[in-house]
Amino acid sequence: MFEITPTTRLRRSPFFEATVAEGVSGFSPYNHMLMPTGYGDPEGEYWRLINGASQWDVAVERQVELTGPDAGRLAQILSPRDLTKCVPGQGKYVALCNHAGTLINDPILLKLDDNRFWLSIADSNILFWARAIAAERGLNVAVIEPDVSPMAVQGPKADDVVAAVFGDWVRDLKFFWFRETQVEGIPVAVARSGWSKQGGFEIYLMDGSKGTALWNIVREAGRSWEIGPGNPNPVERIESGLLSYGGDSDDTTNPFEVRLERYVDLDVADDVIGIHPLRRIRDEGPKRHQLGITLDGDTPGGHHASWYDITVGGRKVGDMTCGTWSYRLGRNIGYALIDRACRPGDRVEVRKDGEAIGATLSDLPFL
Amino acid sequence: MFEITPTTRLRRSPFFEATVAEGVSGFSPYNHMLMPTGYGDPEGEYWRLINGASQWDVAVERQVELTGPDAGRLAQILSPRDLTKCVPGQGKYVALCNHAGTLINDPILLKLDDNRFWLSIADSNILFWARAIAAERGLNVAVIEPDVSPMAVQGPKADDVVAAVFGDWVRDLKFFWFRETQVEGIPVAVARSGWSKQGGFEIYLMDGSKGTALWNIVREAGRSWEIGPGNPNPVERIESGLLSYGGDSDDTTNPFEVRLERYVDLDVADDVIGIHPLRRIRDEGPKRHQLGITLDGDTPGGHHASWYDITVGGRKVGDMTCGTWSYRLGRNIGYALIDRACRPGDRVEVRKDGEAIGATLSDLPFL
Numbered sequence: 001m002f003e004i005t006p007t008t009r010l011r012r013s014p015f016f017e018a019t020v021a022e023g024v025s026g027f028s029p030y031n032h033m034l035m036p037t038g039y040g041d042p043e044g045e046y047w048r049l050i051n052g053a054s055q056w057d058v059a060v061e062r063q064v065e066l067t068g069p070d071a072g073r074l075a076q077i078l079s080p081r082d083l084t085k086c087v088p089g090q091g092k093y094v095a096l097c098n099h100a101g102t103l104i105n106d107p108i109l110l111k112l113d114d115n116r117f118w119l120s121i122a123d124s125n126i127l128f129w130a131r132a133i134a135a136e137r138g139l140n141v142a143v144i145e146p147d148v149s150p151m152a153v154q155g156p157k158a159d160d161v162v163a164a165v166f167g168d169w170v171r172d173l174k175f176f177w178f179r180e181t182q183v184e185g186i187p188v189a190v191a192r193s194g195w196s197k198q199g200g201f202e203i204y205l206m207d208g209s210k211g212t213a214l215w216n217i218v219r220e221a222g223r224s225w226e227i228g229p230g231n232p233n234p235v236e237r238i239e240s241g242l243l244s245y246g247g248d249s250d251d252t253t254n255p256f257e258v259r260l261e262r263y264v265d266l267d268v269a270d271d272v273i274g275i276h277p278l279r280r281i282r283d284e285g286p287k288r289h290q291l292g293i294t295l296d297g298d299t300p301g302g303h304h305a306s307w308y309d310i311t312v313g314g315r316k317v318g319d320m321t322c323g324t325w326s327y328r329l330g331r332n333i334g335y336a337l338i339d340r341a342c343r344p345g346d347r348v349e350v351r352k353d354g355e356a357i358g359a360t361l362s363d364l365p366f367l
Numbered sequence: 368m369f370e371i372t373p374t375t376r377l378r379r380s381p382f383f384e385a386t387v388a389e390g391v392s393g394f395s396p397y398n399h400m401l402m403p404t405g406y407g408d409p410e411g412e413y414w415r416l417i418n419g420a421s422q423w424d425v426a427v428e429r430q431v432e433l434t435g436p437d438a439g440r441l442a443q444i445l446s447p448r449d450l451t452k453c454v455p456g457q458g459k460y461v462a463l464c465n466h467a468g469t470l471i472n473d474p475i476l477l478k479l480d481d482n483r484f485w486l487s488i489a490d491s492n493i494l495f496w497a498r499a500i501a502a503e504r505g506l507n508v509a510v511i512e513p514d515v516s517p518m519a520v521q522g523p524k525a526d527d528v529v530a531a532v533f534g535d536w537v538r539d540l541k542f543f544w545f546r547e548t549q550v551e552g553i554p555v556a557v558a559r560s561g562w563s564k565q566g567g568f569e570i571y572l573m574d575g576s577k578g579t580a581l582w583n584i585v586r587e588a589g590r591s592w593e594i595g596p597g598n599p600n601p602v603e604r605i606e607s608g609l610l611s612y613g614g615d616s617d618d619t620t621n622p623f624e625v626r627l628e629r630y631v632d633l634d635v636a637d638d639v640i641g642i643h644p645l646r647r648i649r650d651e652g653p654k655r656h657q658l659g660i661t662l663d664g665d666t667p668g669g670h671h672a673s674w675y676d677i678t679v680g681g682r683k684v685g686d687m688t689c690g691t692w693s694y695r696l697g698r699n700i701g702y703a704l705i706d707r708a709c710r711p712g713d714r715v716e717v718r719k720d721g722e723a724i725g726a727t728l729s730d731l732p733f734l
Binding site: 002003004005006007008009010011012024025026027028029030032034037038098099104123124125128129131132133135136137145234244246247248251273302303304305306307321322 | 370377378394395396404405471490491495498499500502601611614670671672674688689
């Protein structure tokens with residue numbers, strides 16, 4: 001499509017050279033870095049994730065580290081999810097909200113110890129946000145971005161690959177739990193995690209000078225399982241019902257609108273940001289909700305670069321926030337952020353490039 | 368270089384279609400949008416800016432609007448520059464800092480009226496920042512991103528072009544002052560402003576559906592002066608000594624390190640964010656400062672995609688934060704963010720891709 005112009009405003013991933021060696025062909029900007037988006041064979045890369053083992057540069061998932069006596073308090077103030085039972089070595093998916101209850105990020109929170117947390121963030125500036133809150137509330141906590149860059153191994157053979165590198169203990173890791181360790185002297189944290197429903201791990205590299213070394217260790221270990229390069233997969237994630245913060249959400253989206261209600265604990269303390277409006281929204285019911293949408297026809301369409309209006313009888317009822325051709329379903333599918341009155345099974349129209357395409361709403365996930 | 372993959376996380380500029388029609392060839396991500404970075408003729412586009420009139424899509428300069436009874440109070444709390452004498456219709460360049468006195472953005476602040484301000488921002492998330500501060504301090508102010516997208520006309524013939532569109536009154540606008548008006552029914556604010564030293568205007572489009580129409584009105588009016596497409600020019604801005612926030616600054620840079628001391632008023636109120644550390648830094652003297660740097664040799668080098676170490680006698684003394692071939696100087700030039708002990712005229716070495724290149728420090732600007 002168009003070229004990305006080099007600039008020092010874009011920081012380089014520690015895995016950049018490794019991904020270039022793998023033949024990376026495209027990128028997407030994310031947290032002032034570039035995330036690989038493909039290696040020239042979209043369908044092959046998709047089936048590798050579904051059936052094998054796929055290796056991803058997700059260094060763009062930056063860590064916002066909270067360190068100090070008030071780190072736990074700040075983590076809870078930022079997260080409308082009860083963290084009182086979270087223990088060191090455990091991670092939790094959290095829905096950060098602003099003071100209006102609007103979603104501003106959906107990170108994995110990792111508790112390293114009682115005074116040290118990482119927020120492994122999606123694509124918005126939580127470093128500034130957390131610093132503002134910490135300073136305004138006079139908390140005794142440092143908020144920094146450490147030299148930590150995740151690499152993911154995803155797919156049904158990810159357990160075998162990662163066990164071959166780190167040992168069989170990784171097979172016993174519970175979802176979102178992690179352990180700090182090292183491989184050939186390279187410090188990492190290994191977490192059962194990752195932005196797919198195919199299973200796998202995120203390996204948090206804790207020395208940015210060792211990106212190529214770590215990449216190649218995993219690549220070599222994965223040969224027996226035919227590991228190959230991939231990236232957060234826009235097809236699999238839509239089939240699996242995973243949220244893309246900033247892609248499927250806008251400047252007024254609250255967690256209840258995008259199926260995150262089970263990550264909001266309304267009985268957390270009153271000083272948690274956004275908890276009052278979240279209680280109100282829960283009482284009143286959110287105006288929109290997120291459903292699946294399947295377009296009529298079986299001709300593969302392109303990947304969406306913008307939202308499209310969804311209409312019923314000519315009246316706008318919501319937005320189609322993402323769309324892709326599903327290799328497994330053989331249909332064009334996506335998400336609808338849509339009026340609460342619209343229900344699974346309803347027929348709607350999607351207004352795309354001047355065309356009105358018939359479509360049917362459904363529950364999520366698709367698969 | 369590499370392709371940008373379409374995603375709904377990247378919002379489209381209202382001028383996108385117009386720039387495609389002009390033959391845009393590259394983009395840079397900026398505030399979750401794409402900024403055009405060239406139209407296929409870098410040197411021609413440079414000389415058009417120096418000698419003629421250049422038309423830029425700078426919609427990525429998003430506006431953070433502060434509206435309400437406490438808007439002025441919030442503007443002052445965010446900005447360590449005295450705003451008490453700023454009147455409606457006036458703009459001011461401000462250096463936003465965090466609670467540590469670290470630069471977090473360098474917007475133009477536009478005062479629309481006593482209760483309404485825009486921060487026309489560089490590449491960092493000030494929407495979240497301003498909302499956090501407003502909510503934590505209990506201020507009566509709404510912080511929103513309005514439908515406002517700047518287009519720039521820059522170069523020595525910009526006055527003629529913009530006067531042809533809006534009338535001769537634009538010639539009397541003082542620097543950073545602006546006026547709200549309309550052209551063919553399209554609402555805009557016209558400001559004498561822009562990220563070059565060649566003079567010109569920023570036209571703030573206030574209806575995102577009218578981007579192509581506004582672009583073409585200016586394009587047609589500019590024919591007599593051979594207007595053509597361009598963008599914030601990486602060569603001219605370095606020659607002229609303009610700062611690129613996030614490119615020339617890092618996570619510890621304060622305004623005194625990057626020549627912004629004249630935008631910091633140390634006698635503003637104590638509730639202005641960062642003012643205490645800024646006073647201390649001013650007393651102690653900043654550790655680094657920003658100088659020009661000219662590499663030895665007269666073979667044109669490429670545009671920099673990362674910082675390079677600057678050394679003296681093998682010891683690191685700073686970073687080269689940007690670099691370009693200067694068409695007017697016939698040398699490779701850039702900025703050094705460097706130990707305060709290093710002075711203009713000093714000889715240093717730049718460590719670039721394993722090579723040590725001799726270089727000389729200088730004052731800024733170059734031209």
